[in-house]
Structures are given as C-alpha cells and as structure tokens.
Amino acid sequence: GTWKTADCKDNEGHPSCTPCKEGQEYTEEKNYLDYCRRCDFCDEEHGLEVEKNCTRTQNTKCRCKANFFCNGSSCDLCEPCITCEHGIIEKCTPTSNTKCKGKESGSNLPWLLCLLVIPIILAIIWVLILLTLKHRTQLQSYGTTQSTSTTKLTLCILFSDVDLSKYITSIAELMTLNQVKEFVRKNGMKEPKMDEIKNNHPQDTAEQKVQLLRNWYQHHGKKGAYDALIKSLPKDIAEKVQDMVQKDITSNDENADFKSENERQSMA
Incomplete structure (x- = not known):
C-alpha cells in the first residue's frame, strides 16, 4: 500500500515510503516502485461492474453484470447472455452462456420448403x-x-511491407481489448509498457487499443509487420483487415492510372 519516495540512507535501513491514494492507487506486495499502480476501472459498457472496491493494498475486482458472462480467466469484456426461443437447459451464469433447447420437429413444412427451393x-x-x-x-x-493488374495487386499485398500507420485506428475498432492485449503480448510487448498505456487512459478502452497497436508497430517497424499481424489475428478479423488494405491499395492504383491517362491525353 506504499511507494518509495527516497532510498535508505543507512546499512540495513529502510527506504522512505508514502501511502498510495485510497480508492485511486495501490500496491499489493512489498516493492521498490517509485509510484503506485492506478486502480482498474470496471467498464459498464463492456458488461462489467465492481465486485470489490480498490484499496491501497488491492486492485479493483470486477465481475460481469446481471445477464452478462465471461468464460475466460481474465475478463476485460463480458458478453450478453443469449435469449432462448424454445426453452432453457441451463441458465446464464457469470462464467457461462445460456444453454438453449432446440426447436422440436413436428412438421413436414421444412421438407416441403426444401422440395420447392x-x-x-x-x-x-x-x-x-x-x-x-x-x-x-x-x-x-x-x-x-x-x-496482370490483379497479379500485381496480389503480390503487392502478400509480399510488400504495407505501411500500417493509417490503418491502426480502423484495425483497433475491429478487435476487442483482450485480443489486442494478447496480440501485442505475443509479439514482444512487456507488461510494464502495457500497464503504462492502461494507466494513461484508465477509462478509455478504445484509446488503449489504439496506443497498444501503435506502440507495437513503432517498435516492430514496417518490415514484416503486416505479415505478423495477419498471421496472429483470428480468421474473420484478418480477412476484414486484408479487405480494407486491398480496397485502399486498389483505389490508389486506379487513381494513379486515371491521372496517368489524363496526362498522356494532355500531351497528345
């Protein structure tokens, strides 16, 4: 619950320590930190609520709100429980989604529809x-x-190092905070840097995602970054990113061809 304000001055002495701000900062273990960690914020828009308030010695503990669940070990985002149309097998809990009964078969209508369709x-x-x-x-x-044009475009996307700078914000919007954290962690970002970004934007998860991706890209560099990103993302998100980049490159190529054609006509 304290942080070091000055080193010890005598052998086997103790450093000078200052208590963390109650309800705002904390340290959970004995440490030599020059600062206290910021308390976590339970984001209601992500289905979270406070289970235990933050103290000087313990971080905020969040849990899923009613009718939300999270089946992971560390939950920064809770999903809404589904609603069953044909009855419930198991109710939704904070760690598991609702299990629903299937629709009972009692009609030949589906077969008739198939024969028509x-x-x-x-x-x-x-x-x-x-x-x-x-x-x-x-x-x-x-x-x-x-x-020929399509092959050039495909090779450009697959083998060239695409500059991701202008796509970072759009890519962040496609990913959850947990997905961004998992990606940057697997690609070399250290926990202290992740904590720093989180502490700088404690109540803005959207900005946290952007800054995490931007910091990863700055340290990784342009070479190989696009390939590393696509290979690490879930298939559906990777396809959306590829489509976004491809459309942008195609648009730029078409504009360049149009400009070149106009210049040739002007010279003629």
Missing part, C-alpha cells in the same frame, strides 16, 4: 452456367488484361 436453386445455377459459356470468349480476352 432446391429446383429453383438448380435452375439458377443452370442459367449461370449457360451465361458463363456464352461469354467465355469475351471474358478470356478481358481476363488476360485484368490478370
């Missing part, structure tokens, strides 16, 4: 095949020109 789908597929065959010659001619 399947022929329609097959007809649509057949029409698409016919249209594809009809325009194959035109598509092959057009595809030869387009394939």
Whole structure:
C-alpha cells in the first residue's frame, strides 16, 4: 500500500515510503516502485461492474453484470447472455452462456420448403452456367488484361511491407481489448509498457487499443509487420483487415492510372 519516495540512507535501513491514494492507487506486495499502480476501472459498457472496491493494498475486482458472462480467466469484456426461443437447459451464469433447447420437429413444412427451393436453386445455377459459356470468349480476352493488374495487386499485398500507420485506428475498432492485449503480448510487448498505456487512459478502452497497436508497430517497424499481424489475428478479423488494405491499395492504383491517362491525353 506504499511507494518509495527516497532510498535508505543507512546499512540495513529502510527506504522512505508514502501511502498510495485510497480508492485511486495501490500496491499489493512489498516493492521498490517509485509510484503506485492506478486502480482498474470496471467498464459498464463492456458488461462489467465492481465486485470489490480498490484499496491501497488491492486492485479493483470486477465481475460481469446481471445477464452478462465471461468464460475466460481474465475478463476485460463480458458478453450478453443469449435469449432462448424454445426453452432453457441451463441458465446464464457469470462464467457461462445460456444453454438453449432446440426447436422440436413436428412438421413436414421444412421438407416441403426444401422440395420447392432446391429446383429453383438448380435452375439458377443452370442459367449461370449457360451465361458463363456464352461469354467465355469475351471474358478470356478481358481476363488476360485484368490478370496482370490483379497479379500485381496480389503480390503487392502478400509480399510488400504495407505501411500500417493509417490503418491502426480502423484495425483497433475491429478487435476487442483482450485480443489486442494478447496480440501485442505475443509479439514482444512487456507488461510494464502495457500497464503504462492502461494507466494513461484508465477509462478509455478504445484509446488503449489504439496506443497498444501503435506502440507495437513503432517498435516492430514496417518490415514484416503486416505479415505478423495477419498471421496472429483470428480468421474473420484478418480477412476484414486484408479487405480494407486491398480496397485502399486498389483505389490508389486506379487513381494513379486515371491521372496517368489524363496526362498522356494532355500531351497528345
């Protein structure tokens, strides 16, 4: 519950210590820190509430609010419990989601719908095949020109080092705080730096995510950063990031081609 304000002056003496601010700061163990740690904030927008208030010797303890749950060991975000349409097997708890009963089968309606829908789908597929065959010659001619441009773009994204600076904020919006922490931790960021960023923005989790990613990128450098990010992200988020970067690069290439064409026409 204290922090060091001055070193000891005698052999086997004790340093000068100052108590942490009650309800705002804490230290849980004997230490030689020159500061107290900031108390955690239980973010209600993320489904959290205070279980135990912060004291000089113990950090704030958060828990999930009613009708929210978290099944991880460390929860910075609680998910809302699902609502069952056909009855409950197990109620939602702070550590597990609701388990619902399945819809009971008692009607031939689904089979009838399948018998109606399947022929329609097959007809649509057949029409698409016919249209594809009809325009194959035109598509092959057009595809030869387009394939070169597409290949260049694909190689650019896969093998070049994309500058992630302007995408950091957008990438942070796609990820939860837990996902950002796990990513930067696996990629070399130390806990003291993570604590510093958290303490600088104690009630702004969105800014915490941005600063964690920005600090990782600054230390990692441009080379290999895009590849490291994509390989570490969950598949759905990685695909969204790739799509965002690809669209941006495509737009820049199209603008460059348009400008170049205008310049050639002007010279002609």
